[in-house]
Amino acid sequence: MIKEKGILFVLSGPSGVGKGTVRKELFERKNELKYSISMTTRDKRPGEQEGVDYFYRTRDEFEHLIKQNKLLEYAKYVNNYYGTPKEYVEKMIEAGHDVFLEIEVQGALQVKENFPGGVFIFLLPPSLDELRSRIVNRGTESEKVVLNRLNAAREEIELMDAYDYVVVNDDIDRAVTKVQSIIQSEHLKRERVAKQYKKLLEVAER
Amino acid sequence: MIKEKGILFVLSGPSGVGKGTVRKELFERKNELKYSISMTTRDKRPGEQEGVDYFYRTRDEFEHLIKQNKLLEYAKYVNNYYGTPKEYVEKMIEAGHDVFLEIEVQGALQVKENFPGGVFIFLLPPSLDELRSRIVNRGTESEKVVLNRLNAAREEIELMDAYDYVVVNDDIDRAVTKVQSIIQSEHLKRERVAKQYKKLLEVAER
Numbered sequence: 001m002i003k004e005k006g007i008l009f010v011l012s013g014p015s016g017v018g019k020g021t022v023r024k025e026l027f028e029r030k031n032e033l034k035y036s037i038s039m040t041t042r043d044k045r046p047g048e049q050e051g052v053d054y055f056y057r058t059r060d061e062f063e064h065l066i067k068q069n070k071l072l073e074y075a076k077y078v079n080n081y082y083g084t085p086k087e088y089v090e091k092m093i094e095a096g097h098d099v100f101l102e103i104e105v106q107g108a109l110q111v112k113e114n115f116p117g118g119v120f121i122f123l124l125p126p127s128l129d130e131l132r133s134r135i136v137n138r139g140t141e142s143e144k145v146v147l148n149r150l151n152a153a154r155e156e157i158e159l160m161d162a163y164d165y166v167v168v169n170d171d172i173d174r175a176v177t178k179v180q181s182i183i184q185s186e187h188l189k190r191e192r193v194a195k196q197y198k199k200l201l202e203v204a205e206r
Numbered sequence: 207m208i209k210e211k212g213i214l215f216v217l218s219g220p221s222g223v224g225k226g227t228v229r230k231e232l233f234e235r236k237n238e239l240k241y242s243i244s245m246t247t248r249d250k251r252p253g254e255q256e257g258v259d260y261f262y263r264t265r266d267e268f269e270h271l272i273k274q275n276k277l278l279e280y281a282k283y284v285n286n287y288y289g290t291p292k293e294y295v296e297k298m299i300e301a302g303h304d305v306f307l308e309i310e311v312q313g314a315l316q317v318k319e320n321f322p323g324g325v326f327i328f329l330l331p332p333s334l335d336e337l338r339s340r341i342v343n344r345g346t347e348s349e350k351v352v353l354n355r356l357n358a359a360r361e362e363i364e365l366m367d368a369y370d371y372v373v374v375n376d377d378i379d380r381a382v383t384k385v386q387s388i389i390q391s392e393h394l395k396r397e398r399v400a401k402q403y404k405k406l407l408e409v410a411e412r
Contacts, residue, residue, distance in 0.1 A: 122396065124403055157404065165394045166403060178394055181387035188371045188384055190328065197330055197372060198363065 004196065006034075006093040007186055008115060010101045011179065012108035013123030014153035016135045018169045022123060023102040025176045030183070034092045036101040039071070042080040055085060073103070073110030084111065098183065105156040112162055119186050121179060122163040126170040128154065210402065212240075212299040213392055214321055216307045217385065218314035219329030220359035222341045224375045228329060229308040231382045236389070240298045242307040245277070248286040261291060279309070279316030290317065304389065311362040318368055325392050327385060328369040332376040334360065 013019055027033060039055040041062050050056055057065070062081045065071055074083030084101060092099045101111065101118075112120055125131035131153055135146050160166060165182050169175045186192070219225055233239060245261040247268050256262055263271070268287045271277055280289030290307060298305045307317065307324075318326055331337035337359055341352050366372060371388050375381045392398070 160396060160400050160403070163396050165391065166396050166399050167394055168403075178390060181390040182394060184384060184387040185371065185391040188373055188388060190366060190369050190372050193372050194366050197366070197374075 004096060004187070004193065006095070006097040006099060007183075007192075008036075008089055008093060008099045008101065008111075008118035009033075009179075009183060009186075010103060010108050010111055010118050010120045011123060012103050012105050012120070012163070013169075014105065014125070014131065014156045015149055016131055016138075016153065017123045017125050018134070018172065018175075019102050019123055021172055022169060022175050022179065023100065025172055026100070026179055029176065030180065032098070033100045033183075034097045036084055036099050037088055038082055039065070039074075039085045040080060040082045042082075055088075069114070072101075072114045073107040075104075075107060086114065089115070105159055109159065109162055119165070119182065120163040121165045121167055121182060122160050123175065124157065124160075124166055124168050125153075126168055210302060210393065210399065212301070212303040212305060213389075213398075214242075214295055214299060214305045214307065214317075214324035215239075215385075215389060215392075216309060216314050216317055216324050216326045217329060218309050218311050218326070218369070219375075220311065220331070220337065220362045221355060222337055222344075222359070223329045223331050224340070224378065224381075225308050225329055227378055228375060228381050228385065229306065231378055232306070232385055235382065236386065238304070239306045239389075240303045242290055242295055242305050244288055245271070245280075245291045246286060246288045248288075261294070275320070278307075278320045279313040281310075281313060292320065295321070311365055315365065315368055325371070325388065326369040327371045327373055327388060328366050329381065330363065330366075330372055330374050331359075332374055 011019055011023060027035065037051065037055060039057055039062065041057060041059045044050070044054075044056050048054065059081065062074075062083070065083075065085070066074060070086050071083040072086050072089060074081055076082075084103070084107075089099050103111065108120060111118060125134070128150060132146065132150055135141060135149055141149070167175050167178045217225055217229060233241065243257065243261060245263055245268065247263060247265045250256070250260075250262050254260065265287065268289070271289075271291070272280060276292050277289040278292050278295060280287055290309070290313075295305050309317065314326060317324060331340070334356060338352065338356055341347060341355055347355070373381050373384045
């Protein structure tokens with residue numbers, strides 16, 4: 001058998017587009033994917049587990065990792081850091097597992113800088129009208145917030161060019177199937193596999 | 207709806223690897239694919255139809271097309287020309303259809319030169335031993351012919367680097383599913399679709 005490295009897949013897209021739903025359905029279908037575990041400085045909540053829900057670190061530890069460039073991306077929310085530790089992703093990939101990371105657009109761009117070998121998938125709403133109604137239907141946002149988020153989405157969609165694939169989330173099932181086909185076909189790319197196949201064929205000659 | 211161009215998919219690989227079987231099964235599953243129709247100078251046989259089985263041309267006409275660079279590839283077998291007319295492929299692609307071309311390795315390399323926007327898939331035997339037994343099992347070849355074909359296969363496999371994807375034909379169903387995932391994911395590539403999506407979103411703003 002060919003020993004192949006895993007691949008980092010990054011799913012991103014504007015807020016409200018349905019990244020979380022797509023990720024959830026994908027994981028229900030494809031159990032061999034590893035979900036990238038985030039690191040945080042916030043307190044562990046009851047029932048949460050180190051290395052399952054998050055890697056929990058002190059603020060000093062987190063800032064040390066930032067300085068050492070050991071995070072694929074990080075951000076600060078409400079006075080706490082959240083980030084993606086590079087080491088976990090690299091270990092999984094070396095062991096042959098695909099890692100899946102669902103993340104906001106700005107975070108994905110940071111990941112791309114620190115891990116250009118990843119495969120970047122942009123999830124797109126069928127239209128801005130549709131995105132608007134999804135945000136409004138959550139019911140929690142004022143009209144002003146909705147407008148701000150739509151403007152942010154428009155700006156984020158301009159960032160699409162940093163991505164490898166674009167998937168329209170017009171239908172969850174269809175979108176997940178598309179992401180699955182991306183995962184499969186990326187493993188078939190010649191530059192990933194040709195060397196190993198050539199070796200395999202040489203062995204067969206003896 | 208987004209009006210998208212079609213894509214030319216080229217399936218190739220060493221003789222005996224099962225290209226024809228994979229193509230046949232793929233066409234049974236995916237009816238929207240257009241099969242690239244070849245051009246030939248050989249006589250039309252009973253039951254064959256112009257533009258269905260082949261485009262039939264005289265030797266003069268064919269050589270004229272060669273000079274005008276109107277063939278994606280061509281070769282001469284037993285005193286007759288066979289080739290792939292560029293015009294048919296381009297028309298289909300402009301009309302939004304994917305075109306599928308199953309072809310020998312040397313022909314595929316010619317196509318790549320004349321149509322670099324195509325997607326090139328290399329079908330690989332699981333091992334040279336397996337390829338040997340497939341050739342032997344056809345039962346029509348002498349030991350010397352088998353050895354020659356294996357050497358040719360080895361040389362062809364060295365040409366894998368010109369291809370975009372490598373699919374191992376260890377199992378027909380699995381190989382066809384992989385080719386299908388390549389076809390789907392190629393349509394999701396950002397460089398193919400980003401412009402159109404941006405336009406779509408602009409329209410939605412008004």
